Amino acid sequence: MFEHIQAAPADPILGLNDAYKNDTNPNKINLGVGVYKDEQGNTPILKAVKQAEERLLVKEKTKSYLSMEGAPAYRTAVQKLLFGSDHNIITKQLAQTAHTPGGTGALRVAAEFIKKHLPEATIWVSNPTWANHQSVFQSVGLEVGSYAYYDAKNKSLDFEALLASLSQIPEGDVVLFHGCCHNPTGVDPTPEQWYQLAKLCSKQGFLPLFDFAYQGFGQNLTDDAQGLRTFLEHVPEMLIASSFSKNFGLYNERVGALTIVCDTAEQAETAFTQVKRCIRTNYSNPPSHGSAIVAEILNDADLYALWESELKDMRIRIHEMRSLFVNTLRAKGVSQDFSFISQQQGMFSFSGLTPDQVAQLRKDYSIYIVGSGRISVAGLTHDNMEPLCNAIAEILK
Numbered sequence: 196m197f198e199h200i201q202a203a204p205a206d207p208i209l210g211l212n213d214a215y216k217n218d219t220n221p222n223k224i225n226l227g228v229g230v231y232k233d234e235q236g237n238t239p240i241l242k243a244v245k246q247a248e249e250r251l252l253v254k255e256k257t258k259s260y261l262s263m264e265g266a267p268a269y270r271t272a273v274q275k276l277l278f279g280s281d282h283n284i285i286t287k288q289l290a291q292t293a294h295t296p297g298g299t300g301a302l303r304v305a306a307e308f309i310k311k312h313l314p315e316a317t318i319w320v321s322n323p324t325w326a327n328h329q330s331v332f333q334s335v336g337l338e339v340g341s342y343a344y345y346d347a348k349n350k351s352l353d354f355e356a357l358l359a360s361l362s363q364i365p366e367g368d369v370v371l372f373h374g375c376c377h378n379p380t381g382v383d384p385t386p387e388q389w390y391q392l393a394k395l396c397s398k399q400g401f402l403p404l405f406d407f408a409y410q411g412f413g414q415n416l417t418d419d420a421q422g423l424r425t426f427l428e429h430v431p432e433m434l435i436a437s438s439f440s441k442n443f444g445l446y447n448e449r450v451g452a453l454t455i456v457c458d459t460a461e462q463a464e465t466a467f468t469q470v471k472r473c474i475r476t477n478y479s480n481p482p483s484h485g486s487a488i489v490a491e492i493l494n495d496a497d498l499y500a501l502w503e504s505e506l507k508d509m510r511i512r513i514h515e516m517r518s519l520f521v522n523t524l525r526a527k528g529v530s531q532d533f534s535f536i537s538q539q540q541g542m543f544s545f546s547g548l549t550p551d552q553v554a555q556l557r558k559d560y561s562i563y564i565v566g567s568g569r570i571s572v573a574g575l576t577h578d579n580m581e582p583l584c585n586a587i588a589e590i591l592k
């Protein structure tokens with residue numbers, strides 16, 4: 196029965212990680228997968244997380260199932276983080292949130308929900324976008340289109356082309372936006388551009404789906420939510436896929452959320468019964484531990500403050516590495532201008548390195564970068580900066 200099955204192509208990002216792990220070169224550098232590293236190259240457990248876990252160990256009374264949508268304390272905390280605690284979406288109960296296994300789980304549930312209830316809709320993603328977006332949506336049979344986003348020549352947002360692209364998208368389709376820290380380019384719209392996009396969305400009548408995987412990695416928790424909050428001033432409906440893998444460092448606990456915002460509380464309640472149905476037939480109910488940690492932190496003033504300061508430290512370290520990378524390349528005599536990297540935000544930047552150069556870095560220096568030239572800036576440290584920049588300077592000669 197299984198004889199005829201052909202091997203699936205390696206995942207472009209996770210496959211790279213496997214190749215890195217198997218590389219025996221002691222000086223290897225991994226700038227592929229989007230995982231935060233500290234100065235020592237480790238992915239630490241945040242102190243706020245450890246403290247929350249200590250409390251949970253004492254408090255936890257059962258391992259019985261959660262409900263399909265997850266724990267109430269988590270679901271309300273997620274909404275406060277998304278919208279701000281006194282937003283009318285919360286006071287009027289216009290949103291419903293389900294805990295999902297990671298941001299990917301949220302996207303997958305959203306995809307099934309869209310396929311079932313908006314069967315004619317095409318979903319539009321930015322060009323470029325996170326490598327898994329297309330696959331997740333295609334796996335439920337959705338049509339996936341792409342809209343213009345990145346100006347590769349100027350290493351910036353091609354806002355005119357973006358507006359022109361979105362103006363072609365008809366009412367009833369779905370458009371995915373990266374809430375902040377666009378993956379893979381690190382290029383986000385400005386507040387004024389978000390405003391224009393929101394107006395356009397309202398005029399065209401497409402449904403926005405915000406993929407929000409990096410809240411707090413750009414400017415801060417509030418400013419990073421500005422895009423989706425601006426949209427909500429102009430459009431009554433939205434889907435939001437949150438991930439807490441990065442901002443809580445809870446990668447392997449699989450903590451995310453799918454939030455549906457509707458015009459009325461009644462509609463939100465009704466639509467949510469269908470979201471829960473997608474969950475029931477998919478994984479039935481979510482795992483508890485990660486969401487209990489997030490809820491413990493978000494619902495406690497001291498833990499919240501500690502988490503926010505640790506998040507700030509991660510954000511600042513990434514910003515510093517961006518500048519150091521640009522300056523070190525310049526000091527090595529690289530004439531190509533990389534200064535755009537210090538203006539971008541989040542974990543990633545499109546370096547502009549070609550697939551051939553990426554392949555050479557891997558072959559000759561054991562430096563692992565995604566084929567598109569996307570660099571996980573969070574993997575840079577003071578220690579790997581010199582060898583990395585020497586290698587890049589060498590291949591750009």
Ligand code: PMP
Nearest residue numbers: 229297298299325378408438440
């Ligand atoms: N969306 C984007 C844009 C991402 O970068 C990621 C993680 N790389 C996800 C979603 C998925 O997040 P998670 O690991 O929580 O499934």
